[in-house]
Amino acid sequence: MQPRLTPGNVPPAGPELVRLEGLRRTYGDTVAVRGADLVLRRGEVHALCGHNGAGKSTVVRMLSGQETPDAGTITIAGEQVRLRNRRSAQAAGVALVDQELSVVPALTVAENLVLGDQAAGWLYRRRQVRSRARKMLDELGLDHIDPYQQLSTLGLGERQLVEIARAFGQHAQVVILDEPTATLSDVESERVYDAVRRVAAAGSAVLFVSHRLGEVLELCDRVTVMRDGAVVADVASADLTVNALIRHMLGEAPTTLDKQPAADGEIALRLIDVAVPHRFESLSLDARAGTVYAFAGQVGSGAADVLRAVAGLEPSLRGRVSLGGRRVSSGSPASAARAGIAFASGDRKSEGLFLSRSVGVNLLATRIPDLATGGLVRRGRWRRTQQQVAAECGIDAPLATRVGDLSGGNQQKVFVGRALGRSDVKVLILDEPTRGVDVGGRANIHQLVRRAAEDGLVVLFASTELDELLDLADVVVTMHKGRVVAQHRGEVSDDTLLYEMTHGTSAMVGGRQ
Amino acid sequence: MRRWHQIHRIFLSRPERLLPTSALGITLLAFIALPSYSDAELTSFDTYNALQVFARLAPLVLGLGLTMLAGEFDLSVVGTYALGGMLAVQYGGTDWKLGIAAALGAGVVIGLTQGTIIARLGVPSMPVTLATYIALLGLTNALSGGLSKSYANPDVTLWLDKPVSEVFSPRSLMTIAAFVVIGSILGFSRWGREVRAIGSDRRASRVSGVQSDRVLIGLFVTSAVLAATSGALLNYSLGAANPDPGVQPLILAAAGALLGGVSLSGGHGSVAGLLAGALTVAFLAQIVTAAQLPTYTAQLFYAGLLALIVVVDAPGLQRAWTRGTIRITSRKVLT
Numbered sequence: 001m002q003p004r005l006t007p008g009n010v011p012p013a014g015p016e017l018v019r020l021e022g023l024r025r026t027y028g029d030t031v032a033v034r035g036a037d038l039v040l041r042r043g044e045v046h047a048l049c050g051h052n053g054a055g056k057s058t059v060v061r062m063l064s065g066q067e068t069p070d071a072g073t074i075t076i077a078g079e080q081v082r083l084r085n086r087r088s089a090q091a092a093g094v095a096l097v098d099q100e101l102s103v104v105p106a107l108t109v110a111e112n113l114v115l116g117d118q119a120a121g122w123l124y125r126r127r128q129v130r131s132r133a134r135k136m137l138d139e140l141g142l143d144h145i146d147p148y149q150q151l152s153t154l155g156l157g158e159r160q161l162v163e164i165a166r167a168f169g170q171h172a173q174v175v176i177l178d179e180p181t182a183t184l185s186d187v188e189s190e191r192v193y194d195a196v197r198r199v200a201a202a203g204s205a206v207l208f209v210s211h212r213l214g215e216v217l218e219l220c221d222r223v224t225v226m227r228d229g230a231v232v233a234d235v236a237s238a239d240l241t242v243n244a245l246i247r248h249m250l251g252e253a254p255t256t257l258d259k260q261p262a263a264d265g266e267i268a269l270r271l272i273d274v275a276v277p278h279r280f281e282s283l284s285l286d287a288r289a290g291t292v293y294a295f296a297g298q299v300g301s302g303a304a305d306v307l308r309a310v311a312g313l314e315p316s317l318r319g320r321v322s323l324g325g326r327r328v329s330s331g332s333p334a335s336a337a338r339a340g341i342a343f344a345s346g347d348r349k350s351e352g353l354f355l356s357r358s359v360g361v362n363l364l365a366t367r368i369p370d371l372a373t374g375g376l377v378r379r380g381r382w383r384r385t386q387q388q389v390a391a392e393c394g395i396d397a398p399l400a401t402r403v404g405d406l407s408g409g410n411q412q413k414v415f416v417g418r419a420l421g422r423s424d425v426k427v428l429i430l431d432e433p434t435r436g437v438d439v440g441g442r443a444n445i446h447q448l449v450r451r452a453a454e455d456g457l458v459v460l461f462a463s464t465e466l467d468e469l470l471d472l473a474d475v476v477v478t479m480h481k482g483r484v485v486a487q488h489r490g491e492v493s494d495d496t497l498l499y500e501m502t503h504g505t506s507a508m509v510g511g512r513q
Numbered sequence: 514m515r516r517w518h519q520i521h522r523i524f525l526s527r528p529e530r531l532l533p534t535s536a537l538g539i540t541l542l543a544f545i546a547l548p549s550y551s552d553a554e555l556t557s558f559d560t561y562n563a564l565q566v567f568a569r570l571a572p573l574v575l576g577l578g579l580t581m582l583a584g585e586f587d588l589s590v591v592g593t594y595a596l597g598g599m600l601a602v603q604y605g606g607t608d609w610k611l612g613i614a615a616a617l618g619a620g621v622v623i624g625l626t627q628g629t630i631i632a633r634l635g636v637p638s639m640p641v642t643l644a645t646y647i648a649l650l651g652l653t654n655a656l657s658g659g660l661s662k663s664y665a666n667p668d669v670t671l672w673l674d675k676p677v678s679e680v681f682s683p684r685s686l687m688t689i690a691a692f693v694v695i696g697s698i699l700g701f702s703r704w705g706r707e708v709r710a711i712g713s714d715r716r717a718s719r720v721s722g723v724q725s726d727r728v729l730i731g732l733f734v735t736s737a738v739l740a741a742t743s744g745a746l747l748n749y750s751l752g753a754a755n756p757d758p759g760v761q762p763l764i765l766a767a768a769g770a771l772l773g774g775v776s777l778s779g780g781h782g783s784v785a786g787l788l789a790g791a792l793t794v795a796f797l798a799q800i801v802t803a804a805q806l807p808t809y810t811a812q813l814f815y816a817g818l819l820a821l822i823v824v825v826d827a828p829g830l831q832r833a834w835t836r837g838t839i840r841i842t843s844r845k846v847l848t
Contacts, residue, residue, distance in 0.1 A: 066720065086722045102720040106713030106780030111706045116722025122702050166721075315833075 014042030017205045023072035025058050032058040034229040040205040047216040048209045050226035051249050051438040052409025056209050060178050064096040065089030095172035097180045099408050103163045110147035113166050136169035141191045157183045178209045182435045185298035185464040193219050211438050213242045246439050265289035269427050269458045274319035279305040280482040292459040294473030297501050302482035303462040307429045311343035312336030342419035346431035352415045355404035360386040362403050362414050393417030394444040408436040428452050430461040446472050466494045480504030529774035529781040533789035536772045540793045551804040560680040567795035568685040572743035574769035574791040576736030584712035584779025585638035590740040591763045592649030593623050597741025598748035599653045602664045609669045620741030624734030632729040657756045664752045673750040696784035713780030769794040771822045
């Protein structure tokens with residue numbers, strides 16, 4: 001289907017800046033994009049939506065010079081261009097925030113901000129770079145970050161903000177933001193939206209890819225929807241609702257999670273005065289089997305650090321973690337895993353998936369001892385379990401596909417699926433379980449998590465998304481600057497959570513335990 | 514307090530700065546204190562000798578270290594060093610410039626070939642450079658007929674090792690100059706950041722706009738040119754070319770690079786650190802010679818040093834250290 005471009009629904013934007021016509025890209029036998037058309041105008045914030053594997057990221061890769069199209073043309077400012085690499089795309093005025101975090105830990109913040117910027121020249125003028133970096137950081141409200149700070153000392157969300165600051169600082173005529181807010185809290189996302197609006201107001205075009213449909217409709221002027229490699233709609237966002245957008249993306253009506261009240265199970269996991277210096281202060285929690293606990297907080301609140309500490313990833317953990325009455329050796333991920341704690345990190349690329357191995361191998365990577373007899377893996381049992389786990393997790397990609405070739409959302413499903421349905425797991429820990437996952441995949445993952453709780457597991461997760469906290473959790477623990485603000489069981493309003501997460505006080509009380 | 518925080522941030526929390534500075538400082542102290550624990554008397558000639566060892570090894574440390582900084586390994590440096598030296602002796606008999614040009618040309622061709630295979634075809638550098646090392650040793654032997662060749666231009670030989678200000682020689686000064694030039698280029702240009710960036714995260718560097726293939730090829734060419742020139746100058750200085758220098762130069766170059774703070778996983782290190790690493794190895798060698806320690810002592814010492822560096826760099830050990838410290842302090846609090 002061709003994009004629905006009708007004169008009546010075109011919002012008032014500037015002249016045409018980018019035109020993609022008939023773009024096509026195949027990988028082996030798989031057609032990732034089949035004849036995609038897209039028009040971006042000056043001063044426009046244009047969303048590109050679609051479920052995982054719809055072809056959005058491939059379009060982004062072609063427009064940013066990371067892939068060359070098999071067929072079709074790219075025209076920027078009236079000139080047909082051939083974007084062979086990122087450098088040529090930069091020369092054509094295209095800046096990018098990639099779906100995967102693309103800043104370098106070994107460099108300082110300032111060095112990252114000018115890395116690869118051809119306009120900066122070959123000479124590295126330290127003072128000039130520092131003042132430019134300071135300005136770039138300040139424009140995104142990152143005044144607490146020192147430009148000479150090593151990037152490795154920043155958290156995931158702050159690194160993402162540095163990458164966004166870099167893209168905006170290049171003063172490009174086209175800025176592509178592929179899932180820029182996936183690792184950010186609502187407050188930080190707002191800062192990004194402000195910056196996006198400023199960049200568009202200055203005459204650039206912004207292509208915004210996101211699975212957060214609310215932010216898409218709030219921020220963007222137009223929405224192009226892709227499904228199965230083709231553009232299926234191009235609509236002014238004023239004419240859309242979230243449900244209508246989901247129908248365009250999935251081709252059907254959205255499903256909602258049927259959340260049952262948590263069973264009052266036994267206390268299984270106890271955190272007694274646990275703390276990690278400089279990350280979070282002393283915290284205690286008695287977690288019951290069959291209950292989903294959410295740790296809610298902005299980036300840097302310590303919410304994700306609590307999960308990492310319980311999973312044995314913080315060697316400087318103080319206090320005591322016990323599971324089923326037995327102490328779990330702290331600071332050792334192997335001991336935590338042996339005790340029955342499964343952890344899915346928020347950084348699936350460097351702390352989770354084996355990107356060069358197949359979907360099947362990744363799904364079973366943590367179950368090998370169960371599938372082997374006398375050290376030998378039983379092939380029949382291996383194949384059956386692979387198929388069973390893939391079906392349970394709603395993974396429709398062929399099991400032999402390299403995980404690195406999957407879309408970000410499908411990678412996340414594989415990552416979460418690896419921790420599910422295992423008899424040895426008693427506690428399931430998920431850091432940002434639906435980061436970069438489309439609305440359909442998100443519902444799948446939420447159902448899997450609820451089912452895990454119904455099967456008697458303790459589930460702990462951290463999320464910066466209010467909708468996810470409210471939809472999925474039985475108990476929400478809000479955190480601010482490393483300190484627990486409040487603990488809520490049952491109904492709680494999003495206003496209350498947001499207030500506690502941003503102010504660090506529980507002035508607005510709602511459903512406190 | 515603020516000053517301590519600054520020292521911690523720019524020095525103590527950065528092993529790539531702390532390691533080379535500490536290693537060189539301790540080695541120089543041991544060198545100065547040599548007469549106090551051995552019968553040796555310290556003279557300016559000992560420093561001159563140490564700097565001659567430095568001139569021999571440092572270009573290899575620099576070449577290998579630069580490729581390690583970018584997350585690769587150039588194991589072919591010793592093969593290129595042998596071939597460059599042999600070509601220089603063979604073609605530089607009447608005019609030393611011809612010999613140097615032949616060595617430089619060989620370095621450029623070797624570096625370009627290796628760099629292109631590794632960067633463009635994505636073949637890991639370890640097998641490529643190991644194969645090149647073996648092939649170059651074979652080629653050098655074929656050129657010389659398996660025998661050492663003498664260099665009959667005593668003017669060049671004498672000039673290269675002539676003492677300058679008692680402790681330097683033109684050769685050691687040229688080596689220091691190479692560090693200054695390459696250090697300045699990487700320190701004051703964007704290429705220095707790009708080399709570390711591709712060593713730390715190549716995909717992110719590419720997405721940022723770094724032309725990682727070109728940077729990698731440039732590094733392999735630089736490494737090969739340094740090795741070939743160093744081999745040429747050494748053989749001019751010795752007045753002879755040996756077709757097989759053995760593996761010791763490679764081992765010492767790796768030790769120098771690691772002592773220079775270059776991380777095994779790439780991304781961390783600097784040219785200044787590599788200079789400190791090369792000086793450390795050179796002065797350690799002179800301590801062993803001056804104190805008349807048996808050769809095996811030096812070998813065991815280097816092996817121990819390498820093991821120590823690798824262990825200190827191991828993340829598992831750092832985790833265990835932190836855990837152990839917390840357990841001990843927790844017990845103290847409880848009692």
